[in-house]
Amino acid sequence: MKDADIDPTVEHEYECFGCGNIVVAAGAPGSCPKCGGEMRNRQTPLE
Amino acid sequence: MRSGSSGPRSGTPPAASGSDSTGRAGHSADADVDEPESALETARRQLHRAADHLDVDPNVVTRLERPASVHEVTVPVERDDGSVDVFTGYRAQHDSVRGPYKGGLRYHPDVTRDECVGLGMWMTWKCAVMDLPFGGAKGGVAVDPGQLSDDERERLTRRFAQELRPVIGPNRDIPAPDMGTDSRTMAWLMDAYSMQEGETIPGVVTGKPPVVGGSEGRQSAPGRSVAIVTELAREYYGFDLAETTVAVQGYGSVGANAARLLDERGATVVAVSDVNGATYDPEGIDPHAVPTHGEEPGAVTEYAEETCSNAELLTLDVDILVPAAVGNAITAENADAVRADLVVEGANGPVTAAADGILAERGIPVVPDILANAGGVTVSYFEWLQDINRRAWSLERVDEELETEMRSAWRAVREVFDDRDVTWRTAAYVVALSRIADAHEARGLWP
Numbered sequence: 001m002k003d004a005d006i007d008p009t010v011e012h013e014y015e016c017f018g019c020g021n022i023v024v025a026a027g028a029p030g031s032c033p034k035c036g037g038e039m040r041n042r043q044t045p046l047e
Numbered sequence: 048m049r050s051g052s053s054g055p056r057s058g059t060p061p062a063a064s065g066s067d068s069t070g071r072a073g074h075s076a077d078a079d080v081d082e083p084e085s086a087l088e089t090a091r092r093q094l095h096r097a098a099d100h101l102d103v104d105p106n107v108v109t110r111l112e113r114p115a116s117v118h119e120v121t122v123p124v125e126r127d128d129g130s131v132d133v134f135t136g137y138r139a140q141h142d143s144v145r146g147p148y149k150g151g152l153r154y155h156p157d158v159t160r161d162e163c164v165g166l167g168m169w170m171t172w173k174c175a176v177m178d179l180p181f182g183g184a185k186g187g188v189a190v191d192p193g194q195l196s197d198d199e200r201e202r203l204t205r206r207f208a209q210e211l212r213p214v215i216g217p218n219r220d221i222p223a224p225d226m227g228t229d230s231r232t233m234a235w236l237m238d239a240y241s242m243q244e245g246e247t248i249p250g251v252v253t254g255k256p257p258v259v260g261g262s263e264g265r266q267s268a269p270g271r272s273v274a275i276v277t278e279l280a281r282e283y284y285g286f287d288l289a290e291t292t293v294a295v296q297g298y299g300s301v302g303a304n305a306a307r308l309l310d311e312r313g314a315t316v317v318a319v320s321d322v323n324g325a326t327y328d329p330e331g332i333d334p335h336a337v338p339t340h341g342e343e344p345g346a347v348t349e350y351a352e353e354t355c356s357n358a359e360l361l362t363l364d365v366d367i368l369v370p371a372a373v374g375n376a377i378t379a380e381n382a383d384a385v386r387a388d389l390v391v392e393g394a395n396g397p398v399t400a401a402a403d404g405i406l407a408e409r410g411i412p413v414v415p416d417i418l419a420n421a422g423g424v425t426v427s428y429f430e431w432l433q434d435i436n437r438r439a440w441s442l443e444r445v446d447e448e449l450e451t452e453m454r455s456a457w458r459a460v461r462e463v464f465d466d467r468d469v470t471w472r473t474a475a476y477v478v479a480l481s482r483i484a485d486a487h488e489a490r491g492l493w494p
Contacts, residue, residue, distance in 0.1 A: 013192075013193075013229075016256075017257075017261075017265060017266045018256065018257060019256055020229065020230045020231035022197075022229070022231065028299075028339075030343065038266045038300075040229075040300060041299075042224075042226075042228070043226050043227065044300075045151055045153075045224075045225045045226060045395070045423075046151065046224050046225065046254050046265070046423045046427070047149070047150065047151050047173075047223050047225070047424040047427055
């Protein structure tokens, strides 16, 4: 339930909702480079 | 706006803050300032606050103060260099009177037994207010996932799955992604469980990739539910749709999806913000034309000529304010400066308890996170239904069913709000507790 503290200088892992691909980046990568799906910061809860 | 309808009942403390749902230090609603409170303390306080408004069997309340069980397991993992590290994992199962336990698994160094218990209790209330046939649970491993390689993370997950295998399952306890875990983690967990059980069982977890039983519409669900509830609240307070202005703090998945859907439904979104700042146009902006922070970092502040800070966005003179970024955005320090007529919590715990009290005294209603952003767990329920029925739903069906569930939950909370003269937050907890207590009383105490 905890929201992620946003620190734009720290690299985060982003996961693709479509294929599960992981991208590590300081900024959000936008769409998944493998399948074009939507990505989320893994530090944020889903439920 | 209805005068006096949003304030706390005379002699009743201000409603609890959703900040207690954040897992970080929560806050005491009875304090004048924001003081730390554990997730477990807050969850128990919420329970008693709701119980004060209901004629509930005190034995049921006593049972709900404690988790049904807490499983603590040791998770040894072979590192890539051949050494072995040993981690501690937890699964706190709070209450299952309405159905299987449901809640996330997190990989984070701060995971503790009590945090899992408190957040598990919060999942019980959240599932109940949405009338989902689930109880509440939470779990995780006290580990920094950033210090693990992909292979190490997979081995950790598979061993953790094995340790939890006796206590989870599609009809027993259904984990989901949370901080530090993701759809790939859930796929590993589902695979480990299925291999040991000898059959493919996608319903053991939710939040999987669609290719192994995940649901369409999962990404947009929390933002969509925020928009639906905001629209219902607008109707309730009689704001004219064509003249309703909305400011959204946080332009990630929740904020952007909420802003775009509200725009599609006719509201005027006048301000949005991301971590870099806010863009503001009193005549309205087109949320579809503004890339999210995820799509194009920094684009939010490049969209309009007029910009302001995140702090200033919170004090704009708008009809509806949707804080959808991080927790604790509105505190005792800035609650007096909020000029919106209505606040809808998009994030988890954006309004601290002290701020909640200030807003209530000022007659500014706050629609709580436990209702507004419950689209996430609701679509998890849809995913579970699809898995156990072996039939995938279209995105259109997911969106339609979500709208139906959100409207139903809103009606239930609204009826309590109207009947009992409590805050929206207390009304939501009253709905949740009454459903749980009724189920306990109907089933009785075994043996």
